[in-house]
Amino acid sequence: MIFQKDPIPVTDLVATAGNDSDGAIITFIGQARDKSRDKGVSHLEYEIYEEMASSEMKKIIDDSYDQWPITDCVVVHRYGTVNIGETSIFIAVSSPHRDDAFKACRYIIDTIKKTVPIWKKEFYSDGSQWISDRS
């Protein structure tokens, strides 16, 4: 797993995912969108508690290998400024059969959103808001 400020090279990562024993490579690409609850969004800022994020992410990936016969798992998450249309998170999971890779990929993104200490702040023309504050 990687946390980085720089843009994620999605095409390169997809090209290197999986190997010849895999029948499926499932990817999830999270993207910064330009609207949120009817407000225009100019950009996002992600803050990270990197030491803990690394340990929580490792738990998720280890759990995935325990639960499904997956062969490879790549997770890259941005922090700092993410502009509209850019990838904020990239996940690739490979396995001999697609069902396992689909399930593992879904588990990984859903659990990241619940446990990995990363926070998103949306910026608008008239201010900004931490997303965790409004649910």
Add this chain to the structure above:
Amino acid sequence: MKITLKTFASIRDIIGFNQLELDIPDDATAGSVIETLAEKHEGLASHRETLLIAVNSTYCGSDTTLKEGDTMALFPPVSGG
């Protein structure tokens, strides 16, 4: 005893710093540290029900007893992805 307190996102905005060394009583818990902070920072009250606590990078409850040298972190619900 001394601990390190880290805060993130909206909690950092309320407390006003992202890392601080704190001198706390030997029997202090995560909850008692939060109580002390809440006395100085009124804005923390509205976050109490959703506030998340980690000690040494592991999620824990407010009843967790702290030890010398621990790193305690306070933050709102996560919102990555």
